[in-house]
Amino acid sequence: EAFAERVMEEGFLKTCTSQGLAMTAWAFASLDIRNDALTDAFAARVAEPGFLDTFSPKSMAMTSWAFATFGILNVQLMQRIAEHLLQDEFYDGLTPQGVVMTAWAFATLNIRNEPLMEAFAQRLMWAGALT
Numbered sequence: 001e002a003f004a005e006r007v008m009e010e011g012f013l014k015t016c017t018s019q020g021l022a023m024t025a026w027a028f029a030s031l032d033i034r035n036d037a038l039t040d041a042f043a044a045r046v047a048e049p050g051f052l053d054t055f056s057p058k059s060m061a062m063t064s065w066a067f068a069t070f071g072i073l074n075v076q077l078m079q080r081i082a083e084h085l086l087q088d089e090f091y092d093g094l095t096p097q098g099v100v101m102t103a104w105a106f107a108t109l110n111i112r113n114e115p116l117m118e119a120f121a122q123r124l125m126w127a128g129a130l131t
Contacts, residue, residue: 004028013045016050021045022059025066032069039070047077050066052084060085061098068105075111082106082116092121099123 005010007024016024025042028035046052046063055063064081067074085091087104094102099120108115 002036004033007036008035008041013041016045018055018059018063022055022066023114025070026119028060029066029069031104039043039067039072043067043072043077047074047080052080055084057085057090057093057098058095060090061094064105066116068108071109073109073111075109076111078106078111079113086115086119087103091123091129094123096124 006064021042023026025039028038060081064078067078079100085094101116103120106116
């Protein structure tokens, strides 16, 4: 609870890198610590112009998973995440674990994005992707 309060302090999330935000959101979701103000703050930070461009494939997967675990249904934001994931240079860095985490997030939130799911299916069919 004290950590959630610290994270929500004025300006704190502005100091977080994409990796820091992803790891923090993932930690709260993993521990099932639910706080509507905190999850709203996470979503607002990710939606800020240009911030999504700073995410690594792993951070994107962790954040998507955390949002789904929290039940953050922001279709516009998740579609922006999908568009970002489909960029070739970005997509190539996504691990099979990241694919599965992100696909689970979209399925859990019942957000359909056929191009993303097709790309995920292709990625998991690569030799050795699931070994």
